[in-house]
Amino acid sequence: MSQPPKQAGLELRRLLPFLAFGLVLTGSVLTLSATKVAGLDENNCLSCHDNPELIKTTADGKRISLHVSEEALSKGAHRYIDCTTCHTSEPHKTDTPLTKLSLAQKCGSCHQYQYKLHLESIHGQQLIQGNPDVATCIDCHSPVGNPHSVIRVLEYNAPTYKKNIAQTCGQCHGNEKLMANYGVVEKVYESYMRSFHGKAMQLGTYEVTQLDKATCTNCHGVHDIKSASDPTSPVAGLNNLANTCEQCHPNAGTNFASGFLGHKEASPENIPVAHYTEILFTTLLISVVSFGAIVVIMAIIRFSANKWRE
Numbered sequence: 001m002s003q004p005p006k007q008a009g010l011e012l013r014r015l016l017p018f019l020a021f022g023l024v025l026t027g028s029v030l031t032l033s034a035t036k037v038a039g040l041d042e043n044n045c046l047s048c049h050d051n052p053e054l055i056k057t058t059a060d061g062k063r064i065s066l067h068v069s070e071e072a073l074s075k076g077a078h079r080y081i082d083c084t085t086c087h088t089s090e091p092h093k094t095d096t097p098l099t100k101l102s103l104a105q106k107c108g109s110c111h112q113y114q115y116k117l118h119l120e121s122i123h124g125q126q127l128i129q130g131n132p133d134v135a136t137c138i139d140c141h142s143p144v145g146n147p148h149s150v151i152r153v154l155e156y157n158a159p160t161y162k163k164n165i166a167q168t169c170g171q172c173h174g175n176e177k178l179m180a181n182y183g184v185v186e187k188v189y190e191s192y193m194r195s196f197h198g199k200a201m202q203l204g205t206y207e208v209t210q211l212d213k214a215t216c217t218n219c220h221g222v223h224d225i226k227s228a229s230d231p232t233s234p235v236a237g238l239n240n241l242a243n244t245c246e247q248c249h250p251n252a253g254t255n256f257a258s259g260f261l262g263h264k265e266a267s268p269e270n271i272p273v274a275h276y277t278e279i280l281f282t283t284l285l286i287s288v289v290s291f292g293a294i295v296v297i298m299a300i301i302r303f304s305a306n307k308w309r310e
């Protein structure tokens with residue numbers, strides 16, 4: 001009668017070594033992956049740099065935070081790269097200006113292709129001249145503008161993920177005051193969000209299949225963004241613009257492209273046809289609604305008058 005339980009006990013005892021082996025294996029895999037993450041700080045740089053209060057004061061009195069967040073770092077695209085790969089084994093020997101330009105140069109030492117395009121773009125051209133207002137690598141690749149929290153381009157929370165791109169550009173291009181300094185008066189972010197493409201993008205989910213509409217970079221480029229008045233810009237002139245639309249609207253042609261207002265707001269000087277059509281439709285709408293309202297009011301009055309007479 002006691003046969004079955006005995007056998008079960010035997011089975012368990014036989015399994016024990018395997019169970020123990022499995023446990024050790026899981027343990028070592030876990031430890032291995034843990035050392036892999038910690039591997040990016042082989043020289044214990046974070047023993048000082050994980051301190052949020054570590055600050056450097058430059059010759060001209062600017063205070064720059066030298067804090068490197070371990071948490072942000074371990075979520076980033078470079079989590080398997082050791083500090084010294086980017087900073088040399090003697091990072092304190094050199095005195096970097098820690099500007100947007102020196103930053104781009106450092107990123108560019110590995111990402112040469114993107115760096116080269118960036119330097120020729122409107123943003124990069126201004127950067128070379130020392131303008132800190134323009135976008136450089138981390139303005140588009142880090143949600144917090146930090147070189148140690150660059151996120152892979154296709155992660156949902158990346159500023160470069162297609163659904164988030166308009167907001168990434170909008171940080172600066174939605175800032176009217178900043179843009180006025182450069183003579184850019186068109187409200188490009190707002191007008192994009194009002195457009196068919198912008199609305200459809202907003203309504204869609206994060207699935208790739210929902211992201212086939214145009215965002216800023218589909219029309220302007222990514223690392224090679226040019227001024228809209230530069231003849232090589234993909235939005236300059238009807239021919240270039242038509243080519244740009246044709247990426248997604250096959251055989252669009254210049255006729256299709258010419259119907260596009262860009263970011264312009266219709267006004268008497270600017271696209272008068274659209275401006276007056278807008279006024280016409282607004283007037284029509286108001287008259288139709290008012291006419292309807294008058295008819296209803298008259299009907300109510302007549303109804304009440306009849307009731308009162310009765």
Ligand code: HEC
Nearest residue numbers: 043044045047048056057066083084087091092094095096
């Ligand atoms: C003992 C603490 C300590 C350790 C360990 C340490 N740092 Fe620093 N680090 C500092 C301090 C303090 C400064 C600011 C120096 C100054 O004011 O110029 C600094 C500055 C820097 C800077 C800015 C340099 C510049 O151009 O001005 C970088 C980059 C840097 N550290 C990287 C590293 C890396 C990489 C490691 C590991 C290999 C490391 N640090 C280890 C304390 C430390």
Ligand code: HEC
Nearest residue numbers: 045049066078081082083086096098099102103106107147
């Ligand atoms: C993938 C490359 C990369 C890795 C890995 C990296 N850094 Fe940096 N780090 C940069 C870049 C780029 C800058 C900006 C340099 C500039 O402005 O000239 C920077 C700047 C810094 C600064 C100056 C303060 C700041 O935030 O601009 C410190 C300090 C620093 N890094 C420390 C570290 C430490 C410590 C590690 C490892 C835990 C590390 N870095 C890993 C690329 C890297």
Ligand code: HEC
Nearest residue numbers: 104107108111114115118135136137140153160217222223
């Ligand atoms: C104006 C915003 C912007 C700036 C500035 C910018 N990037 Fe990008 N970057 C993007 C976007 C958006 C993508 C995604 C590209 C795509 O979907 O085709 C991207 C993609 C990348 C990729 C992935 C490979 C590729 O080309 O698709 C790397 C690497 C990269 N950028 C590095 C850099 C470096 C380095 C700099 C600075 C020299 C930089 N980026 C400046 C917006 C920017």
Ligand code: HEC
Nearest residue numbers: 077085086106107110111137138141147150151152153154
């Ligand atoms: C030491 C060389 C090196 C430096 C310096 C460096 N990167 Fe990278 N970067 C890499 C490598 C290698 C990868 C691929 C990592 C991986 O796939 O695990 C990468 C990945 C990326 C990606 C993700 C690409 C993708 O396909 O999603 C972006 C974006 C990026 N880097 C931007 C930057 C920016 C911005 C800087 C400056 C702050 C920078 N990198 C500095 C080597 C570097």
Ligand code: HEC
Nearest residue numbers: 166169173184186188189192215216219228235262263264
């Ligand atoms: C469907 C194509 C398309 C999309 C999407 C698009 N643009 Fe444009 N953009 C244009 C065209 C065409 C022009 C030139 C005509 C004009 O200025 O309106 C332009 C002009 C601009 C200008 C220059 C305006 C000036 O006054 O000089 C900026 C800046 C700009 N766009 C930024 C953006 C940003 C940021 C986004 C995303 C929020 C975006 N664009 C989305 C087509 C597009």
Ligand code: HEC
Nearest residue numbers: 122133134135139168169172182216220225226227228229
């Ligand atoms: C950190 C701020 C910042 C971010 C982020 C940024 N830009 Fe810009 N951009 C600027 C500034 C400042 C200028 C003005 C430079 C000039 O006109 O000399 C500019 C210029 C431009 C121009 C040329 C405007 C003209 O005169 O025709 C275009 C187009 C443009 N940006 C598109 C984009 C797009 C698309 C994105 C997002 C992928 C983007 N920018 C992200 C700051 C930014």
Ligand code: HEC
Nearest residue numbers: 196212213214215218219241244245247248249256257260
């Ligand atoms: C990245 C791809 C892409 C680019 C580039 C693009 N579009 Fe679109 N556009 C779409 C998608 C997708 C739709 C939605 C089509 C649908 O649902 O029928 C759309 C819809 C439209 C619509 C409204 C619906 C319709 O089919 O009439 C207009 C108007 C339009 N686009 C104009 C343009 C113009 C003008 C350009 C060039 C300046 C352009 N688009 C560039 C992807 C793009």
